[in-house]
Amino acid sequence: MSVQAVSDVVIRVENLTKEYSYYTKEQGLSGSIHNIFYRKKLTKCAVKNISFEVKKGSIVGFVGLNGAGKTTTLKILSGLIKETSGKTEVLGYYPFHKKKDFLKRISMIMGNKSQLWWDLPAIDSFYLNKAIYEIDENLFKSRLDNMVVLLGVKDLLNIQVRRLSLGERMKMELIAALLHYPEVIFLDEPTIGLDVITQYNIRNFLKDYVEKNKATIILTSHNFNDIVSLCDSIILLNHGEIIYSNKFSSFQRDVFITKDIILKMKKPITKEIKLRLSEENNLKYVTEGENLIRVTCSNECSIDVVAYLVRNVLDEIQDLSIENPNMDDVIRSIYQREA
Numbered sequence: 001m002s003v004q005a006v007s008d009v010v011i012r013v014e015n016l017t018k019e020y021s022y023y024t025k026e027q028g029l030s031g032s033i034h035n036i037f038y039r040k041k042l043t044k045c046a047v048k049n050i051s052f053e054v055k056k057g058s059i060v061g062f063v064g065l066n067g068a069g070k071t072t073t074l075k076i077l078s079g080l081i082k083e084t085s086g087k088t089e090v091l092g093y094y095p096f097h098k099k100k101d102f103l104k105r106i107s108m109i110m111g112n113k114s115q116l117w118w119d120l121p122a123i124d125s126f127y128l129n130k131a132i133y134e135i136d137e138n139l140f141k142s143r144l145d146n147m148v149v150l151l152g153v154k155d156l157l158n159i160q161v162r163r164l165s166l167g168e169r170m171k172m173e174l175i176a177a178l179l180h181y182p183e184v185i186f187l188d189e190p191t192i193g194l195d196v197i198t199q200y201n202i203r204n205f206l207k208d209y210v211e212k213n214k215a216t217i218i219l220t221s222h223n224f225n226d227i228v229s230l231c232d233s234i235i236l237l238n239h240g241e242i243i244y245s246n247k248f249s250s251f252q253r254d255v256f257i258t259k260d261i262i263l264k265m266k267k268p269i270t271k272e273i274k275l276r277l278s279e280e281n282n283l284k285y286v287t288e289g290e291n292l293i294r295v296t297c298s299n300e301c302s303i304d305v306v307a308y309l310v311r312n313v314l315d316e317i318q319d320l321s322i323e324n325p326n327m328d329d330v331i332r333s334i335y336q337r338e339a
């Protein structure tokens with residue numbers, strides 16, 4: 001490996017394992033009293049012996065079903081919790097030492113947790129972060145102005161955070177987390193619960209930030225659009241283990257190989273329409289309800305299939321849309337393949 005390639009790696013994880021220990025508690029008052037004398041200890045292995053590297057300037061998507069170990073890995077990488085075994089290095093630091101210099105160069109944003117002061121306007125939290133991260137006054141002002149304009153929240157800076165909508169608050173969370181211009185950002189579900197326009201704006205904002213600052217992001221998401229539009233590589237976790245890791249382009253070629261064409265018909269689907277569809281031997285479709293048809297086809301064939309449908313049933317179609325497969329279905333298909 002060349003010297004250049006070695007210095008490009010900003011996150012290095014080797015044989016990382018995290019086990020949580022916890023106790024069961026029986027129900028009710030008698031259960032609580034019983035618990036004082038006898039507690040059953042349980043262990044959950046959330047991350048099992050995983051290894052990977054992330055290069056500077058890349059956006060890596062951590063994908064997996066609920067409980068796969070994504071958040072646990074991000075918490076270890078940001079120094080919030082300690083691993084059980086294995087080696088982690090972020091920007092050359094061991095995260096759990098939580099050195100001031102390290103914390104100044106990273107950020108962790110959790111879509112379902114807030115770092116803002118709930119009863120104060122967001123601008124107060126921004127000034128608090130300015131003090132914590134020792135950001136120069138002029139830099140602070142220019143960065144804040146820039147982000148506020150990009151995210152369209154200028155008029156909301158002086159409103160109490162608890163009065164903001166979910167999407168507005170998420171934009172403020174991003175500003176608070178990025179004011180110190182972190183080089184490595186851990187994003188846990190950044191678009192959870194947001195409408196499509198807000199999701200789109202936040203993705204563009206993040207792309208712009210990475211491009212301009214050569215920052216590195218690891219993000220977890222159950223939203224395929226986040227992965228498709230942001231990530232250049234993908235790591236798939238299942239029960240704490242990495243079952244797939246590749247560049248996003250290869251992932252698309254390997255796994256993300258079908259499209260669903262949804263036809264909304266003007267009238268309930270008749271036998272005659274089904275007959276016309278089945279004339280195309282390889283066409284796989286299912287009907288959903290009275291007048292929805294879902295045709296699944298390979299990516300390369302999707303244009304031909306749309307052309308075929310338009311030729312054969314155009315008069316009957318009220319609406320047509322093309323969708324990528326559902327994220328969880330794709331993950332499940334990889335699990336089955338790996339199994």
Ligand SMILES: Nc1ncnc2c1ncn2[C@@H]1O[C@H](COP(=O)(O)OP(=O)(O)OP(=O)(O)O)[C@@H](O)[C@H]1O
Pocket residue numbers: 020021022044045046064065066067068069070071072073
């Ligand atoms: N503090 C804890 N104590 C005990 N078990 C925990 C703790 N935190 C997480 N776990 C368990 O570890 C496993 C991995 O959890 P984690 O939050 O990392 O999953 P995830 O992939 O982020 O899931 P999701 O997509 O639902 O957010 C889960 O089975 C969870 O129940």
